[in-house]
Amino acid sequence: MDEKNLEKLRQEVDAINFELLRLINQRGALVKEIANVKQKQGQPKFDPMRERAMLNRLIERNEGPFDDKTVSYLFKQIFKASLSLQQEDNSRRLLVSRERHAENTIVDVGGKLIGAQPIIIAGPCAVESEEQIEIVAQELVAQGLSFIRAGAFKPRTSPYDFQGLGLEGLKILRKVADKYDLKVVSEIVSPVDIPLATEYVDVIQIGARNMQNYELLKAAGMVKTPVLLKRGISATIEELIFAAEYIVSKGNSQVMLIERGIRTYERWTRNTLDILAVPILKQETHLPVLVDISHSAGRKDIAIPIAKAALAAGADGIMVEFHPDPEVALSDANQQLNHAQFRELLTSLRTGNFI
Ligand code: PEP
Ligand code: MN
Numbered sequence: 001m002d003e004k005n006l007e008k009l010r011q012e013v014d015a016i017n018f019e020l021l022r023l024i025n026q027r028g029a030l031v032k033e034i035a036n037v038k039q040k041q042g043q044p045k046f047d048p049m050r051e052r053a054m055l056n057r058l059i060e061r062n063e064g065p066f067d068d069k070t071v072s073y074l075f076k077q078i079f080k081a082s083l084s085l086q087q088e089d090n091s092r093r094l095l096v097s098r099e100r101h102a103e104n105t106i107v108d109v110g111g112k113l114i115g116a117q118p119i120i121i122a123g124p125c126a127v128e129s130e131e132q133i134e135i136v137a138q139e140l141v142a143q144g145l146s147f148i149r150a151g152a153f154k155p156r157t158s159p160y161d162f163q164g165l166g167l168e169g170l171k172i173l174r175k176v177a178d179k180y181d182l183k184v185v186s187e188i189v190s191p192v193d194i195p196l197a198t199e200y201v202d203v204i205q206i207g208a209r210n211m212q213n214y215e216l217l218k219a220a221g222m223v224k225t226p227v228l229l230k231r232g233i234s235a236t237i238e239e240l241i242f243a244a245e246y247i248v249s250k251g252n253s254q255v256m257l258i259e260r261g262i263r264t265y266e267r268w269t270r271n272t273l274d275i276l277a278v279p280i281l282k283q284e285t286h287l288p289v290l291v292d293i294s295h296s297a298g299r300k301d302i303a304i305p306i307a308k309a310a311l312a313a314g315a316d317g318i319m320v321e322f323h324p325d326p327e328v329a330l331s332d333a334n335q336q337l338n339h340a341q342f343r344e345l346l347t348s349l350r351t352g353n354f355i
Contacts, residue, residue: 028085035086045086051079095248096241096285105286107226107254109183109202112146114256115288118355119317121185123149125332126162127169135324137180139339143346148177149185149319154331155209162330170200185228191219198225208233208260211243221250228256233263237277241285256288257281258319261296270298273306278313294321294335303337304348311354
């Protein structure tokens with residue numbers, strides 16, 4: 001008789017479990033509807049006041065046998081799960097997400113594609129003179145490369161360090177690049193200079209220090225010029241993705257991401273190259289992902305293995321600093337490759353079929 005009774009009780013518990021499951025999911029569906037309404041109204045998803053009031057009301061009605069603390073804990077878990085349901089939904093909706101757009105975005109820089117075949121963006125840290133950019137351009141052309149990088153606006157740690165040639169630097173880049181049919185990648189640091197950028201550069205670089213400069217991101221989103229967005233010095237992968245979303249949500253779909261190392265306790269490299277970010281960004285977004293092997297390492301003796309690691313991890317290209325005479329460079333002298341080192345890097349990548 002006891003056996004039969006136990007079986008019946010168990011069946012009742014099982015039925016309640018299924019009913020709870022149905023109710024929890026019904027609740028989840030409602031919560032998602034609420035999230036949609038809140039999204040449209042621009043309201044925050046989490047409402048702690050409402051949650052507290054609800055917990056109080058549940059405790060008031062609690063007749064046991066669960067004590068108030070347990071009831072409060074159980075409902076808190078339901079609230080938390082619902083919130084993450086809303087947030088997951090939100091990130092699934094991101095324009096840059098792979099879930100939203102399955103195919104890879106191929107960025108078209110005046111006919112040169114990024115995201116199709118691995119590419120190399122090379123050049124000095126900063127524009128120092130027309131002669132310097134001429135020498136770099138000649139080397140790039142000799143190597144069959146299409147993208148020249150060089151900073152005209154340099155965000156330096158110290159205000160007393162070389163700040164770049166500004167507009168003059170952009171003019172030099174444009175002039176030399178046109179002469180050699182190269183595409184210019186150069187950093188813009190202020191939203192007011194975005195219109196200037198559209199005139200002189202082919203790719204607007206947004207630097208690590210500006211990854212969360214939202215006004216700059218929005219301004220870059222309002223033009224058609226492709227954007228190369230660097231990961232912030234202490235930014236998470238998610239923050240980088242949201243920063244890209246700022247640009248794309250304003251209308252500019254031509255965005256590329258670049259991992260350039262993050263700050264850790266390690267001192268033997270300038271930053272720590274987060275190689276894991278490459279496959280994660282490729283998986284979570286549809287944007288091209290590049291790796292900066294110069295600002296991550298801050299040294300040149302390991303340029304070849306890092307470049308190979310980046311490309312093996314699935315990067316769509318690498319950025320590398322190359323200067324005709326690194327020893328006299330006005331910035332980042334330690335990490336810029338000279339002619340011989342640059343050629344050695346390219347030969348090694350080519351013979352290994354990395355590019
Ligand atoms: C650069 O690429 O010139 C540069 C300043 O890099 P980062 O913003 O990654 O420090
Ligand atoms: Mn540099």
